[in-house]
Amino acid sequence: MPKPNAPHSSAPPSAGVGLALRFISGKYQGGEFPLSEGQEILVGRSSDLDMVLVEEMVSRKHARIRVKRGDITIEDLGSTNGTFVNGEKIERATLRESDRVLIGTSILKVVAVAGDTAAGDLEAVAARHETQRQAHARTGEAPRMSGILEEIPLPDLMQLLGTSRKSGVLVLQTDAGVGRIYLDGGAIRYAIVDAAEKLAPLKAVYRMLTWTSGKFELEPPNDRVFDNPLDVSVQEVLMEGFRQKDELDQLRDQLPPMNSRIILRTPLEAPLHELEPAHLDILQQSLNSPNLATVFERSKATDLEIATILLDLIKRGYLTSVGG
Numbered sequence: 001m002p003k004p005n006a007p008h009s010s011a012p013p014s015a016g017v018g019l020a021l022r023f024i025s026g027k028y029q030g031g032e033f034p035l036s037e038g039q040e041i042l043v044g045r046s047s048d049l050d051m052v053l054v055e056e057m058v059s060r061k062h063a064r065i066r067v068k069r070g071d072i073t074i075e076d077l078g079s080t081n082g083t084f085v086n087g088e089k090i091e092r093a094t095l096r097e098s099d100r101v102l103i104g105t106s107i108l109k110v111v112a113v114a115g116d117t118a119a120g121d122l123e124a125v126a127a128r129h130e131t132q133r134q135a136h137a138r139t140g141e142a143p144r145m146s147g148i149l150e151e152i153p154l155p156d157l158m159q160l161l162g163t164s165r166k167s168g169v170l171v172l173q174t175d176a177g178v179g180r181i182y183l184d185g186g187a188i189r190y191a192i193v194d195a196a197e198k199l200a201p202l203k204a205v206y207r208m209l210t211w212t213s214g215k216f217e218l219e220p221p222n223d224r225v226f227d228n229p230l231d232v233s234v235q236e237v238l239m240e241g242f243r244q245k246d247e248l249d250q251l252r253d254q255l256p257p258m259n260s261r262i263i264l265r266t267p268l269e270a271p272l273h274e275l276e277p278a279h280l281d282i283l284q285q286s287l288n289s290p291n292l293a294t295v296f297e298r299s300k301a302t303d304l305e306i307a308t309i310l311l312d313l314i315k316r317g318y319l320t321s322v323g324g
Contacts (some may be wrong), residue, residue, distance in 0.1 A: 006300070019072070019097065021065075025147035026106030031293035032113060035072060041065040043103060044077075057081050057104035060099025065095075072110065074101060087159030100152060102160045105218070107143040107152060145218040149174070154209055155238055157216060162186040167221045169245070174214030181205060182224070187233055190226045196297045201230050203302055209241045244304040251307045258293040260324025262310070270317040282309045286319060289309045 021033040033041070033051060043051040043063040051061070059079040066073050072095040076083040085093045095101070095296045106222065118247045145166075146150040149157075154172070158181070161170065165186035172179040182190040193203040235240050256262070264287065275283065282299065292310075313319045 003068075006016050018113055019195060020111055021101070021108040022111045022113075024100075024109050026053075026104065028053070028106060029031075029147055032111075033108075034166050035067050035112065037067055037070070039065075041069045042077075047193075053104055053106055054313060055211075057105045058106075061105055072096075079103075081091045082164060084130060084164050085159055087156065091258040100156065100160070102164055107145070107147065107157075107160065109151065117294070120237050137275045142222075147216055149212060149214050149216060154211060154216070155242075158234045158238060166218065169219040169222060171217050171219055172214055176211050176214075179204065179208040179211070181208065181216075182226075183219070187231060188237055189229050189231065191230075198298055200300055202232070203227075203300075205237055205304065206241045206244055209238075210245060244302060246305055248304045251311060254291055254311055255307055256314075256321035257324030258296075259291050260321040261287070261291055262295065262321055265320045266319055268318070272318075275318070278305070279309050279313060282306060283313055283318060284309065286313075290319070292324075 019035045021035065023029050023031045023033075023283075027091065034043075034287070041051050042049040042061060042064055043053065043055060043058075045052070045058045045062050046060040049061065051065075057080075059081070061077050062076045062079040063077055063083045066075075073092065074083065074085065074090070074095055075092045078260045081104065082089045086100055087094065095110050096111050101110075147157075152160075161183060165188065167184050167186075170181040170183060172181075177196070178194040180192045180194070181188060186275070188201075188205065191197055191201040191208070192206045193207055194205075196204070220225060272280075278301070282295070283299065285299050286292075286295050289298060289299060295310070296303055298305055300308070310319070314321075
């Protein structure tokens with residue numbers, strides 16, 4: 001396989017550095033496909049192509065990648081399941097460093113690599129995964145999309161899954177916990193954080209959007225039935241999740257420690273009858289919880305709503321914190 005030697009159109013690599021397509025998810029994860037000037041790469045399931053991806057979701061001739069005068073272009077060849085760049089379904093697009101391409105269950109990232117990168121990486125990775133492929137064939141189980149959040153952050157991953165209308169259970173394993181997002185045709189049907197199953201599903205998704213490291217895997221759909229399932233698009237959730245995260249980040253330093261207990265300020269001079277229902281709910285939840293972290297877990301309000309109301313209750317003289 002040829003080595004890269006062409007400069008990049010937006011940020012030319014330094015001497016001895018080129019560009020490659022790195023597999024950051026799927027059965028070829030860890031492999032790299034170096035790019036070079038004048039190269040044309042046909043991608044698909046057919047064994048006589050330049051980049052062979054053996055899985056049902058990849059068409060026999062799926063896409064074409066060309067490198068010409070430093071530009072990298074990708075063109076979908078009328079594939080059944082489509083080609084996606086940075087979460088958008090494309091017919092033709094120009095690729096730049098850090099762009100992500102989704103073909104089947106494989107996510108490829110355009111990366112800068114040393115000029116002496118071994119050209120056989122992709123074949124070596126494919127060989128290492130042959131045992132896994134045979135196991136899938138014996139069980140009839142399709143290859144699963146998997147990877148690490150350091151390579152593809154959860155918002156980017158969800159954008160890809162939503163746009164490509166994927167179905168299944170996205171399982172996240174991180175130091176912060178284990179989470180599951182249930183997808184149906186790219187829409188979010190439910191979400192659970194295993195260590196906090198009382199979290200409302202949307203709230204669980206917003207929590208997971210703050211996770212930046214760990215592993216992910218898209219498991220096959222299951223027939224689990226949920227009370228009050230969701231029916232929201234990934235784009236809706238991401239937009240609201242980012243808004244809440246930005247606003248909540250501005251309040252975090254003002255909150256008491258999460259292990260502190262929230263109690264009534266005594267003597268209580270502020271009249272309870274002046275409180276709105278939402279404020280009364282948070283006040284009661286605070287008094288019935290052993291610490292602030294439990295308030296955030298048990299309340300049906302969003303984390304942003306809890307933080308905003310709690311700080312208001314403290315400012316108006318209803319609540320105070322102890323310990324922590």
